[in-house]
Amino acid sequence: xxxxxxxxxxxxxxxxxxxxxxxxxxxxxxxxxxxxxxxxxxxxxxxxxxxxxxxxxxxxxxxxxxxxxxxxxxxxxxxxxxxxxxxxxxxxxxxxxxxxxxxxxxxxxxxxxxxxxxxxxxxxxxxxxxxxxxxxxxxxxxxxxxxxxxxxxxxxxxxxxxxxxxxxxxxxxxxxxxxxxxxxxxxxxxxxxxxxxxxxxxxxxxxxxxxxxxxxxxxxxxxxxxxxxxxxxxxxxxxxxxxxxxxxxxxxxxxxxxxxxxxxxxxxxxxxxxxxxxxxxxxxxxxxxxxxxxxxxxxxxxxxxxxxxxxxxxxxxxxxxxxxxxxxxxxxxxxxxxxxxxxxxxxxxxxxxxxxxxxxxxxxxxxxxxxxxxxxxxxxxxxxxxxxxxxxxxxxxxxxxxxxxxxxxxxxxxxxxxxxxxxxxxxxxxxxxxxxxxxxxxxxxxxxxxxxxxxxxxxxxxxxxxxxxxxxxxxxxx
Numbered sequence: 001x002x003x004x005x006x007x008x009x010x011x012x013x014x015x016x017x018x019x020x021x022x023x024x025x026x027x028x029x030x031x032x033x034x035x036x037x038x039x040x041x042x043x044x045x046x047x048x049x050x051x052x053x054x055x056x057x058x059x060x061x062x063x064x065x066x067x068x069x070x071x072x073x074x075x076x077x078x079x080x081x082x083x084x085x086x087x088x089x090x091x092x093x094x095x096x097x098x099x100x101x102x103x104x105x106x107x108x109x110x111x112x113x114x115x116x117x118x119x120x121x122x123x124x125x126x127x128x129x130x131x132x133x134x135x136x137x138x139x140x141x142x143x144x145x146x147x148x149x150x151x152x153x154x155x156x157x158x159x160x161x162x163x164x165x166x167x168x169x170x171x172x173x174x175x176x177x178x179x180x181x182x183x184x185x186x187x188x189x190x191x192x193x194x195x196x197x198x199x200x201x202x203x204x205x206x207x208x209x210x211x212x213x214x215x216x217x218x219x220x221x222x223x224x225x226x227x228x229x230x231x232x233x234x235x236x237x238x239x240x241x242x243x244x245x246x247x248x249x250x251x252x253x254x255x256x257x258x259x260x261x262x263x264x265x266x267x268x269x270x271x272x273x274x275x276x277x278x279x280x281x282x283x284x285x286x287x288x289x290x291x292x293x294x295x296x297x298x299x300x301x302x303x304x305x306x307x308x309x310x311x312x313x314x315x316x317x318x319x320x321x322x323x324x325x326x327x328x329x330x331x332x333x334x335x336x337x338x339x340x341x342x343x344x345x346x347x348x349x350x351x352x353x354x355x356x357x358x359x360x361x362x363x364x365x366x367x368x369x370x371x372x373x374x375x376x377x378x379x380x381x382x383x384x385x386x387x388x389x390x391x392x393x394x395x396x397x398x399x400x401x402x403x404x405x406x407x408x409x410x411x412x413x414x415x416x417x418x419x420x421x422x423x424x425x426x427x428x429x430x431x432x433x434x435x436x437x438x439x440x441x442x443x444x445x446x447x448x449x450x451x452x453x454x455x456x457x458x459x460x461x462x463x464x465x466x467x468x469x470x471x472x473x474x475x476x477x478x
Contacts, residue, residue: 004047006396013038017047018426019059019398027063039063040073046094049397056398057097058459059427064102071109074099078117088120096123100130104459111135117144125164132170144177148184162187211250214241215257218264232302235267242272251278258284263295270303277308282315289331301334305341306455313342320350331359340375348381355387364394370403377407385412392419402431409438416440424450429461436467 007014012030015023016038020322027035027090039060048054063069074095096117102110111134117127124147131140148169151161165187178185218238219231255278258269261424266288273281288300307315318324319335334353339347355372362369373391376384392404405423408415417439423435424447432454441447454460455468 004045004049004396006047009394011305013041016042016060016426018396018401019054019056020401021422021425022427024063024066025422028066032067035063035067036069036073039067039069041356043074043095043098044077046090047396050093050399051090051093054398055427055429056094058101060094060098061101061105061459064098065105065107071099071102071107071113075113078113078121089123089126092117092121092123093126096126096130099127100134101459103130103134115139115143118143124150124169129168129170129175132168132172137176139177140173141180143173144181144184146178148181151183153183158183158187163192209245209405211242211246211253214238214245215253215261215265215268217241218268219262221264231264232267233402235264235271238264238268239271239275242268243275246272255280255284259287264297266296267299267303270299271306274303274306277311279311281307282311285315286319286331289329297330301330304331304338307338308342312338312346316343317347317350335369337371337375340372340378343375343379345379348376348379348467349383351375351379352381352384352387355384359387359390364391364400365396369438370400373400373403373407377403377410382411382412388412398426398428398431402426402428402434405431405434409434417443421447424454429464433461433464433467436464436471439471441471 003345004017006017009015009018009020012023012026012035015026017023027039032040042056044058046056048056064071077095078092086279096114099110103114111131114127115129115135118124118139121127123412128143128147131143150163151157151164161183161293165171165184168174174184174188178188206323215238218235221234254273255427257265258273258280260266261269270281270284273284285300285304288296291297291300304316316335316338318330320339320351323333333354336350340351345350351372355369355376358366358369358372369391373388375381376388385408388404388407392401392408395401405415405419405426408419412419417440420435420439421444423431424439426432426435436451436454439447439451451468451472454464457474460468
């Protein structure tokens, strides 16, 4: 899957792609045809960096409702010939979720599109889950023949039917169908036995019960392009085994493996030693981080974030200090991330410097940026406010933007009357809840109107409802 192309943050499309509150507000002020076209682009070409942690469906559904936008673009997307060739649920998942919310808002055209897609589309299971929450029992019963026709009455077809039943997020349709279709009832009875059988039949190569055996077992797997991360997964399992078999007299063996063992053994030994907070660990990580083999360096840097305690803090400060370590090195950069995670208020300048350096070198992207943003907020680093505002405005990830908003709420004295207002329209529920708890309710008529709309919206999350109603109630009492 290719990384989505995100438009500039100042454009209507860029705002909508990011799920920013200003996107919804700008869409209402823009030319309607332009706004609808931008909205359809977002829904049919999922702009999320990680669809598993970023929300967009309710946000886009609300924009559809505000614009009274037609669903022609979504219909064309679902009916496109690509649907027959590409069965990746990511291609249509966002569109189906938007239709689900629209159906919940009473849009019958959305309900009909979902029913049609269940009968004809490749990602029918997702559409069925959306309908299960919102459609009538009679309509769900009427879909049974079309769904069952997907599974031939053969042993393979029956196995696929049981797998589909197990994978369903919403069991309601299947329960309804079981009362009228013996195949579904039989699949529901057999499905648990399939799961037990797979567990019993699961074959696995287990290590012997000694430290040497476990370390050798960790080295038996090599990374495969078709199975990335195999070494790390085996090393993590070996580290768990070491917890059971390693004894104090095995310490030298483990230190030797961590210093010069194979990739898997080195990773497993480092993970085990970091969990023990072994005194030799800082020296082992420092040595490995300077190794010529990139795999050894990676093992060290991936172990460092697991460090905790005074020894870890002292080492991180030394590695992050340009005078004693080298903040511009890979080890120094990883040390700053550790300070962002476990550091104390005196570490705030180092974290702010690391945040600025990250944005200059990598832009508003990368897994480490979220840690630095969280750290700046946790340490209440007011000097980070300009950079945090930049991250908030430019981040393509709504999860990262939400973290920046959390940090700004702790560091920016103008957050409550500035970014918090826009955050009331944000696509992330946690960001809307944050805004509801902090926003100034006087001086901007939009704020009270938005709070009342959120309080009355049945699709809104319970946490947001609680925060909004708390603010409205306290205002009425004052």
